[in-house]
Amino acid sequence: MKPSVRLVAERAKVSHATVSRVLNNVDVRIAPETRLRVERIASEMGYQPNRNARALATGRTQSVALWATNLRSVYYGEYIHFIHEETLRHDYDLMVSGAKVPQYGVVGKDVTLDTSKLMSWPVDGIIAVDLPRATVPGMKGSLLGGIPFINVGGYVLESADYVQVDFTEPAIEAVQHLATVGCRRIAYLVPDWFEWFIPSDDPRLSGYKSVMAALGQEPEFIVSPNERREGVASVLAAYIEQHGCPDGIFCYNDEMAIGAFLELRKLGRRIPEDVALVGCDGIRESEYLHPPLTTIMPPLEEMCSVAWSFLMKRIQDPTLPLQAARLKARLEVRGSSQR
Structure with a gap:
């Protein structure tokens, strides 16, 4: 029985x-x-x-939803892993949903996230990862359609509970490091939604620009069609053919850095002797390149732990004042930039 x-x-x-x-x-x-x-x-x-x-x-389902715009990325897979660990420890179920963005952050145009499917799920709370600057229908404070809500990542909505990773100092340190090892031309490899970064004051972009200004160098931007590794090859090859090869490249994320790493090798460039390379995100694959990739490491496990704690408090008391935390990332120097 x-x-x-x-x-x-x-x-x-x-x-x-x-x-x-x-x-x-x-x-x-x-x-x-x-x-x-x-x-x-x-x-x-x-x-x-x-x-x-x-x-x-x-009155509770013992389940939470994780909401993100990018479910293909290894980096966001780490968020899913660490949040899933929290759900296991606390006897919760985890649902994962992709956030549909009709038009990605074009300057001067409104961007609205589609929350209809997410808000129909019977969950006790929502954890959103790196939501773009956008209108979120149904958002009132730290409640989305009445459901406790927290957002985490490099980009957060500060009107709701959040845990933000601060890339500012390590981005500056990364570009300064490239200059210190002798790089005379330092380019920034960035996705094609580049215009969105300017008004959003992306810390990687502002860090890069501030160091380049201090060095008296003109910024160079290599714009890829997306933030995935497979989008980098043709763009980087065409840029090098037209402008010559920078001897230092700072990459928006590790996915793009891996794409650049492979393409530079195909083009006969040595890393780091000819081109010093720095990524961002600290995904585990970055350690397995030869030489390993220098990267900016966000404290993902700690971020997810703090976010979970905030969400549980919000579930217990929806009237709590705003909960916020900013955690610092760190630069880890490895062989791809050491000369």
Whole structure:
């Protein structure tokens, strides 16, 4: 017979209501020894809670949604991994949804995110990753359609709970590092939604421009059709053919840096002797290049842990004041830029 709340209650010699409150983590006073006995017996019997019944009893589904614009990237896969670890530790389920952006951040035009599907899901909270500057329908403070909401990443909506990674100092340090190792022409490899970065004051862009100004060098921008590695090759080859090869390249992310790494090798350029290369994001693949890629490392595990803590507090009390944290990334110098 499939274990039920009634059978657990009979064996534990407590009421049906007590078992339900213990197993659904209802915030009521129950003697610690009773709680432990119910949990032990439920485990011994192999009891599996009915999610629908739990939702009716507690008003919660024990599930959260992770919402991101880019689900192909290795970098965002790390966010999914660390948030999933939090859900496992706290007995939650995780749903993942891609955010549809009709038109990506064109200057002077309104951009609205489609929240209709996300808000129809029966989740207790939403964690959004690197949402672009946009209108988010249904957003009121730290609630999206009444659902507790927190956003994390390099780009955040500061009107809602957030955990932001600060790339400012390491971006400056990265470009200064390239100059220190002798680079005379330092280019910035950036995706084609370049216009969006200027008004958004992207810290990587502003860091690059500030160091170039201090060095008395003209900025060079190599604009790729997207932020993926496969988009880099033809653009980089064409740029080098037309303008010659920079001896230092700072890349918007590690995906693009890996694409540049492979294309430079195809073109017969040595790394770092001919071209010193720096990425950003700290994805694990960056360690396995030869030489390994110098990169900016955001504290993703810590970010996800703090975000989870903020979200749980918001679920418990939707009226809390704004919760915010800024965590610093760090530059990790490796062989791709060491001369």
